[in-house]
Amino acid sequence: MISTALSDLWFGFGIALLPQNLLWCFIGVLIGNIVGVLPGMGVLAAISILLPLTYSLPPVAAILMLAGIYYGAQYGGAICAILLNLPCHPPHAVTCLDGFPLTQQGKAGTALGITMLASFFGASFGIMEMIFFAPVLVRLAIQFGSTEIFSLMLLGLLAGSTLAKGSPLKGVGMTVLGLLLSVVGTDVTTGVPRFTFGILQLTDGVELVALALGLFGIAEFLKSVNRTLPVATGNATIRLKDMRPSRSELRQAAFPILRGTLVGSLCALIPGTGPTIASFVAYATEKKLAKDPSRFGRGAIEGVAAPEASTHSSVQGDFIPTMSLGIPGDSVMALLLGALLIQGIAPGPQLIKEHPDIFWGLIASFWIGNIMLLVLNVPMIGIWVKLLKIPYRYLYPSALFFICIGVFSTNNDLFQVGETLVIGIIGYGFVALRFEPAPILLGFILGSRLEENFRRSMLISHGDLMIFIDRPISAGFILLSVVLILAQVYFRVLRRKPPLIRVPTDEGAFE
Amino acid sequence: MTDGPSSWAHDLAAGCVLAGVGVGAIVVGQSYGIGTLQRMEPGFFPVALGVILIGIGLGLAVSALKLRARQGHATTPLFDVPDWRGWLFIVGGVLSFLVFSTYGGLLPGAFACVFISAMGDRTTTWSRALVLAGCVAVAGSIFFAYVLKVQMPLFTWGPA
Incomplete structure (x- = not known):
C-alpha cells in the first residue's frame, strides 16, 4: 500500500512541478498570504473573487490555485494575530492570546519563527494523513448507493452547520436555506423550471459565484464599512535574524507542535470541525497539560505552537472528505467543490480514479505550496508587516470592482451583477439577525445531489423511509447524526456552561 | 453594530423570517406538484424544506421568547442601525x-x-x-x- 501511495505521489509531483502548475500554485499561495495578512479580507471572499478567473484554466491549475489561497491565508493570518492581536481569521483567534504578549515582550520574531515551523510540520502531517487516508475512504465509499450517500450528506450537512460558529439552530436554518436556493432553476429529472418567477436567467439556477460574492463580498462590505478601526502597527518591526528561535525555545515548542498536529488531524476527520475548533482544542490541551497554566495568556510559546500546528494539519486534512467522498466539511471546501463542478468534474469517490492528476497533483502541490510559503514568509516578513497598514477604505472599493467584473465574466451577463447585489443585501439582513451565512454555501453545493439521491432511494424502496435505517452503513450515518443532535441539545440547552475559552465575538470582518 | 451577541429580539425576528421563507417555499413549491414519496414531483423537495424551515423558525422564536422571559424586556439596543x-x-x-x-x-x-x-x-x-x-x-x-x-x-x- 505504501509503495503504491509513493508511486502515486511521485506521479503527483510530476504534475505539480509542471511550470504552469507551479506558477498557479505560487499565485494561489501568494494571494492567500496577502489576504491572510490584510485585516478585513477573508478567504471565502478571496476564493470567490478569483473563481471566475479560473474558468479558462485547466482543472488542475484551477484547483491548485484556489486551494493555495486557503492554506496560504493561514500563514498570513498568523502574522496578523501575533503582531497586531487581530483575529483576522477565526482559526488564529487563540494564537492572539499568547502571540501578542510575546510581541509586547519584544519576542515577535521568535513567535513567528515557531509559528512557521509549527505550521509546516502540521501541514506536512495533514498531507500525509490525506495520502494514506483518502484512498481507504474511497475504497469504502465506492460501494455506497444512493441511500448511503444521502445519509452521509445529511450527516455532513448537520455537522457542518451545527459545529461551526454561532447557534446550531440558526446554522441548520441557513443550511436549509442553501438547500432551498439550490432548487432554483430547471429540475433535472422533469425539466420543470422551479422558483424562477419567469426570469429567464434563473432557469440555470442561482449562480454559485454570485451567491458567494453576494454573501461574503457585498454583505460583508455593507456590514464593515465605517466600522473597521485603523490598524496600529506599533511593535511590528521584525528582521529575519529575530525569527530564529533559540534551542531551548525549540525544545519547549517541540511537543506542543506534535500534540497540536495530532489534535488537528483528528479534528479533520470529524466532519464539520474545521481548523477553528482544532486550534481551540489544541490550546486548551496545552493549558491543561502545562505544569504552570498561569503562564498562558502572558506569552507562553506553547500557546502559539500548538494551535498553529493544529490549524494547519486540520486545514490540509479538511481536503480528505471533500476530495475522497465529495462531501465538503465547511464552506471553503464547498466553494472548492463548486470550482470542480464548474470545470465539469463530478466530485465523489470516483474522482481519484478518474482524475488522478487532480488528486495527486493537488497533494503534491500542498507540499510545494507550503515550502513556497516558508520562503515567502521567512525572508519577506517585513513586506507582510507593511501590508497590514493598507486601510480598509482603499480595500473595499477595489474589491467591489473585482466582484462586479468577476461576476460579469462568469456568463458575460450583467444580470449576474444585479443578482449578486440582491443576494448581498438580503445576506446583510441575515447577518444583522446574527446568522452565520457560511452554511448557506454548504447547503447550496450539496442541494441538488441531496435531492437526487433522496429521490433515487425512494424509487428503490417504493417510498419506504425505513430504507435509511435498514441498510447498515446508512443506519450508521443516521445514528451519528442523531447522536450529534442529541449532544448539541445536551450541551447547549441543558447545561449552559460557559465555554472553556471565550471565543471573541467579532472574529474579523469576513468569514 | 452588527457584531455583539444575539439578543432575544434578533432570535425572534430570525425565527419569523425563516418561518416566512418556509411558508413561501411551500406556497410556491406546491404549485409544481408534490406527488408521493415513491413518485416525487418537482414540488416535493422544496415543500419538505419549507416545512423544515418553519419548524426551525418556530424553534428559534420559542427559544427567543423564553430568553426574553429570563432576561426581561430591557435589553438595549434591539436592532442595528446600518451605516x-x-x-x-x-x-x-x-x-x-x-x-x-x-x-x-x-x-x-x-x-x-x-x-x-x-x-x-x-x-x-x-x-x-x-x-x-x-x-x-x-x-x-x-x-x-x-x-x-x-x-x-x-x-x-x-x-x-
Whole structure:
C-alpha cells in the first residue's frame, strides 16, 4: 500500500512541478498570504473573487490555485494575530492570546519563527494523513448507493452547520436555506423550471459565484464599512535574524507542535470541525497539560505552537472528505467543490480514479505550496508587516470592482451583477439577525445531489423511509447524526456552561 | 453594530423570517406538484424544506421568547442601525457599474464603481477617492480586457 501511495505521489509531483502548475500554485499561495495578512479580507471572499478567473484554466491549475489561497491565508493570518492581536481569521483567534504578549515582550520574531515551523510540520502531517487516508475512504465509499450517500450528506450537512460558529439552530436554518436556493432553476429529472418567477436567467439556477460574492463580498462590505478601526502597527518591526528561535525555545515548542498536529488531524476527520475548533482544542490541551497554566495568556510559546500546528494539519486534512467522498466539511471546501463542478468534474469517490492528476497533483502541490510559503514568509516578513497598514477604505472599493467584473465574466451577463447585489443585501439582513451565512454555501453545493439521491432511494424502496435505517452503513450515518443532535441539545440547552475559552465575538470582518 | 451577541429580539425576528421563507417555499413549491414519496414531483423537495424551515423558525422564536422571559424586556439596543452612508454608496457603486458599463464600457464602469463606493467611507476625501478610482480603473480594465479577455469593450457609446 505504501509503495503504491509513493508511486502515486511521485506521479503527483510530476504534475505539480509542471511550470504552469507551479506558477498557479505560487499565485494561489501568494494571494492567500496577502489576504491572510490584510485585516478585513477573508478567504471565502478571496476564493470567490478569483473563481471566475479560473474558468479558462485547466482543472488542475484551477484547483491548485484556489486551494493555495486557503492554506496560504493561514500563514498570513498568523502574522496578523501575533503582531497586531487581530483575529483576522477565526482559526488564529487563540494564537492572539499568547502571540501578542510575546510581541509586547519584544519576542515577535521568535513567535513567528515557531509559528512557521509549527505550521509546516502540521501541514506536512495533514498531507500525509490525506495520502494514506483518502484512498481507504474511497475504497469504502465506492460501494455506497444512493441511500448511503444521502445519509452521509445529511450527516455532513448537520455537522457542518451545527459545529461551526454561532447557534446550531440558526446554522441548520441557513443550511436549509442553501438547500432551498439550490432548487432554483430547471429540475433535472422533469425539466420543470422551479422558483424562477419567469426570469429567464434563473432557469440555470442561482449562480454559485454570485451567491458567494453576494454573501461574503457585498454583505460583508455593507456590514464593515465605517466600522473597521485603523490598524496600529506599533511593535511590528521584525528582521529575519529575530525569527530564529533559540534551542531551548525549540525544545519547549517541540511537543506542543506534535500534540497540536495530532489534535488537528483528528479534528479533520470529524466532519464539520474545521481548523477553528482544532486550534481551540489544541490550546486548551496545552493549558491543561502545562505544569504552570498561569503562564498562558502572558506569552507562553506553547500557546502559539500548538494551535498553529493544529490549524494547519486540520486545514490540509479538511481536503480528505471533500476530495475522497465529495462531501465538503465547511464552506471553503464547498466553494472548492463548486470550482470542480464548474470545470465539469463530478466530485465523489470516483474522482481519484478518474482524475488522478487532480488528486495527486493537488497533494503534491500542498507540499510545494507550503515550502513556497516558508520562503515567502521567512525572508519577506517585513513586506507582510507593511501590508497590514493598507486601510480598509482603499480595500473595499477595489474589491467591489473585482466582484462586479468577476461576476460579469462568469456568463458575460450583467444580470449576474444585479443578482449578486440582491443576494448581498438580503445576506446583510441575515447577518444583522446574527446568522452565520457560511452554511448557506454548504447547503447550496450539496442541494441538488441531496435531492437526487433522496429521490433515487425512494424509487428503490417504493417510498419506504425505513430504507435509511435498514441498510447498515446508512443506519450508521443516521445514528451519528442523531447522536450529534442529541449532544448539541445536551450541551447547549441543558447545561449552559460557559465555554472553556471565550471565543471573541467579532472574529474579523469576513468569514 | 452588527457584531455583539444575539439578543432575544434578533432570535425572534430570525425565527419569523425563516418561518416566512418556509411558508413561501411551500406556497410556491406546491404549485409544481408534490406527488408521493415513491413518485416525487418537482414540488416535493422544496415543500419538505419549507416545512423544515418553519419548524426551525418556530424553534428559534420559542427559544427567543423564553430568553426574553429570563432576561426581561430591557435589553438595549434591539436592532442595528446600518451605516446609511456606506450602504448608499456601496449599493450605488454596484448600480453605477451596471449603468456605466452598459452605456460607457469597462473603463467608465470600473471608475464609477470604485469612485462611488469609495465615497462611502467617512474618512476618505474627494481627491483620495478620485486617485484610487483612477488607478484601479486603469490597471483593472487593462488587466481584465487584455490579459483575461473579458467580453466587455473598454469604451462604447450607448447600449451594446
